[in-house]
Amino acid sequence: MGLLAHERYCDEIVRLTGELRAALKGADLGTTVPTCPDWTLRELAGHVGRAHRWAGEIVRTRAAEAVEDEKVPDNSPASGDPAALDAWLAEGAAGTADALRKAGPDAEVWSWSSDHSAGFWARRMAIETVVHLADAALAAEVPYTMTPELAADAIDEWLEIVVFAQKQGHPGIAELPRDGRTLHLHATDAPDAEWLIERGADGVTWRRAHDKADVALRGPLTDVMLVLNRRLAPDSDRVEVLGDGGVLDSWLEHTTFG
Template sequence: MEHSRFLSSIREQCEALRTAARAAGPDAPVPTCPKWTVSRLVGHLGRVHSRVRKAVADPSGREVEPDRPPEDWAALLTWFDQQRASLVETLADPATPAWLPFARYPATAGSWARRQAHEAAIHRLDAEHALAGSADASAVPSLVFDSGFAADGIDELITRVLPTTGRWREGTVTGTVVLHAADAGQTWTVRVAPGEPPRLEHGGGLDADTTIAGTADAVYRRVWRRPSHAVVTGNAQLLEPLAGP
């Protein structure tokens, strides 16, 4: 995906999140993020935006403590708007050096734009579930992520985020997982073993110990541990090292 599309996605997903958050109200629970309220969700994403801005401002990584969001709801929404606008402006040039905690990502603003596009999309989904008051996969039928964007989100998680987060260290079983996004025409084969980073191959058949199959939208939601209509077959333990943080 082009850099400009990631920036557009940040704007669009954040605006949609804000709309859903306002409609749900600050104290509404977020079913997809246990113990979170809508106010905490908005504050969390705003804090992430402030952290990314500082990571670009100081590529050494010394000044990446996020700002503290206001407690008042109206002030929080205004602050969130400011953080979003500043973030998009900061990420305008994809070649700008930046600090990132993800070792497999190039240390540039372009990498942050991709990461933040998907961060905003997944948390927009959280806000929609909060508005619906349900964690059921059918609770927000009007929201379907574009297949190209969703497939990019699957790839970003598998190739960039998970190898760095270290969640794979929690794995206890060995096997092969296939992720198949039918409408995007993409398949990922991931080999999992205890104490080893996942080994990825693009492509492959559906003969695996575990398979996640469905639309790109459904698989995207499933790997990020959100309600999904993706079909999972095989040994579910193999999915633990591959779940989004």
């Protein structure tokens, strides 16, 4: 498992948005999202649709700097009509995927990361949609599944973001103890889906590996990903925590950038 093909990410943006739309269908859009308690389902959908359009505009215009929100074509439905919101979500996902396909993965564009390519945005938007689909499914009380490739890639990307934020001096990750403690993530339903994370003196490092650690988080790959993204509590009966749970709690406390 590793990076997916550019075209696959583009396809996933559309497919996953379709699953999000299905989760919203018939749901009370005023329902509070438990994992994003400042949002209702309608606001969650608005966030996803605007994120797609923002990334699409960056790629479409080959932006050399961040695009201001007011410069992004929005056209979001002013009414609470679920059908209009559904069509708006579909349109945004399709438009962004189209812009990404036309650009190709190597087109140079602005990003907040060290990777200034359209390929960065294809991956970022696919995984953004994966995680918020989980939020919507939980709030709407509908089933949620994810392909193993995307679940593993979401973990990889999150760890990359943590390391990048650390180098940028983000206040949350900057306070994570550099005490040499280690975490092991172990998916029980997918081969080679294991990670070893170390809080070293020089900061966080990680690699794909099976090894002993101060704490291990075990469970289905999707659930391990959801715990890491704070969408599932580590004391859930869907996962198992072995060893010093305080190390995992500390990690989750400090690796949040919202």
